[in-house]
Amino acid sequence: MYYCGAMRKTFTQKLFRWYSLYKRNLPWIGSNDPYKVWLSEVILQQTRVEQGLSYYQKFVKKYPDIQQLANAPHDEVMKMWEGLGYYSRARNMHSTAKQVVEELNSSFPDTYEGLIQLKGIGQYTAHAILSYAYKKPFAVVDGNVLRVMARYFGIREPIDTPKGKTLIQQHADSLLDKKEPDVFNQAMMDFGALICKPRQPDCENCPLQKSCAGYQQELTDILPVKSKKIKRQTRYLHFFVFRAGEKILVEQRIANDIWKNLYQFPVIETSKNVSSKSLMESEDYQAFRIKNPLPVITSPIFKQQLTHQQLICRFYIFDLKSIDKIKRSGVKQVTFTQLKQLAFPGVIRDFLKINDYF
Ligand code: SF4
Structure with a gap:
């Protein structure tokens, strides 16, 4: 997947202009502390920002650095997490904190290969830490970005399949602003959360409307495509x-x-x-x-x-x-x-x- 420089520049300029006006004011934005980036990403996985916000503030206040989180009693960490669900995240988070403190001298690795070795850190979280904390050129693809990319490029491949995810990651990698990957990634997420929303995207006020394949081909209602229905x-x-x-x-x-x-x-x-x-x-x-x-x-x-x-x-x-x-x-x-x-x-x-x- 490759886009010519002019196309990428236009996309990024429009996105950045929109972001400078409408970005969400969240406490972890702009932090270059890998611990805080990691903490926010762990808390926000499968959680709405509104719900995760108070937990992030609570954790940062109680455990301002990774040593304090690593040294906390496990029951206390679980109690702090109570109500957020998906408790394996809390267990992995605590064990990763101990690993980073005991084996890595309290420093998060600054390479993909190093980060991916840690418990609970997958591609998404590794890319987030590398781009936000270390300003390295890695595109973060969460549910928001999957949706924006699928609509913008008119991708009909289901986004919950390995093939669909890889395709979208390639599109995002190719569009990524290499000088400001942190701003690009955050702008994409905010854009997905506020404009290209899951239901009723605000296409009328969208700065990308003219070049959006999904909008031009009237596909916004059916994109993104998902293959699986969740069986409960x-x-x-x-x-x-x-x-x-x-x-x-x-x-x-x-x-x-x-x-x-x-x-x-x-x-x-x-x-x-x-x-x-x-x-x-x-x-x-x-x-x-x-x-x-x-x-x-x-x-x-x-x-x-x-x-x-x-x-x-x-x-x-x-x-x-x-x-x-x-x-x-x-x-x-x-x-x-x-x-x-x-x-x-x-x-x-x-x-x-x-x-x-x-
Ligand atoms: S035009 Fe609509 S579907 Fe296309 S990117 Fe903008 S909000 Fe999303």
Whole structure:
């Protein structure tokens, strides 16, 4: 993929002019600190800027440099991340911070090959660090850029296939302003977020309209093309809240899934919706071996929509004389005050908030 200098210059001039007038004022923009660039990129993956902003500010305040993040207790980092979802990002982030501090003298590599070795850093984040922090000529291609490129060049190749992604990366590489790669990359993202939006792009006010193939060929409604429809699995989770006086029973998830290391209440999962009665008669429930077998409160249904899963959750609250003998590996008793220090998945946090535990 190659564009003549004049074409590239026109594209960049229009983009930069628009950016100088309308750029978003975000705290990580203009930073040449690779730690802050990396932190913002990790937080913003699969997260809207409006949601990620407060988390970025919170993390930078608590951990102003990578050493402080690396030395923080893991539970504290997970608690700070609570509510942002995709918890593997937090786990990878913490382990990468330790690796950079312990093995790389607290400095992020300034090469693609060096960065890509680090846990949780893929092509996108490596390009972001190299262009924003080190001003190196690497084009950053996120969801915004995929959309802008697909529309601007009228690309009908699905953008969620390796072929489509490679094609768009080549277009972006070829258009990249090599003198100011950081400004170019940020301008492309802001342009995608504010003008060439996922729905109803603002073509009437777009400075690139005259040369946009998607607009000229009236394809903006169908571009970008995606090949896959996301299939969602429905999971039914029944959480058991066993309380006795000031104590409550929790367990830490050790399974290697999206909630690894987070806390939860003892849970039974079923593949379909079941009544409370049949749940209480199940072997899994009997294995708790509690004396008073009925909950005092059964919550309404709590739902959480994840990218590939729909969670249908219910909480069964028990007030017991003692929770010492409840059988379950990995459970531990905490006080209501200690409960506040633990990181929970979003759906449990919603339950705790509604019930005034937090
Ligand atoms: S004309 Fe419309 S579709 Fe083309 S780049 Fe501008 S906003 Fe996007």
